[in-house]
Amino acid sequence: MIKLQSNITGKKSHFGLVRKMFNSYGCSFCSNFEYDQGKFDAVLWREGGETIYLRIPFNVLDGVLDHSNAYIEFGTPYVIKHVVNIGLDYDENSLLTATTGINQFQEPLDTDGFIRDKSRWKIAGEETIEQIINSMNELLSS
16 A cells, blocks of 8 residues: 555545546545445556555545535545456356456455555556646635
């Protein structure tokens, strides 16, 4: 994991205002969330079973997450690498895996895999966040 220094840390907004904007930058709201915290993920790179993500966590200060009026505060963003098993499993999900080649229920082989060329991914993450912050500032000032 590579923690990023960013001006997004501590910024506050309503969830509904920023969700669409984040989506426009390829950041998806993670469906694996608690009602008091969540995260936006952007795929920076994917090859085979390896994916490098930019992850921007946030906490809910007021309201309930996944409602547009939830008031959120962003935490420290980071870059993380997940390595998943793209082979076949021989369990109750094997038929789905055999027909699609993907098992959505498999646990990653490594949820915090070693990241080569850390400076490259640090820069990529910081550039993406900078674009998001610029759009966020425009959105919040209008």
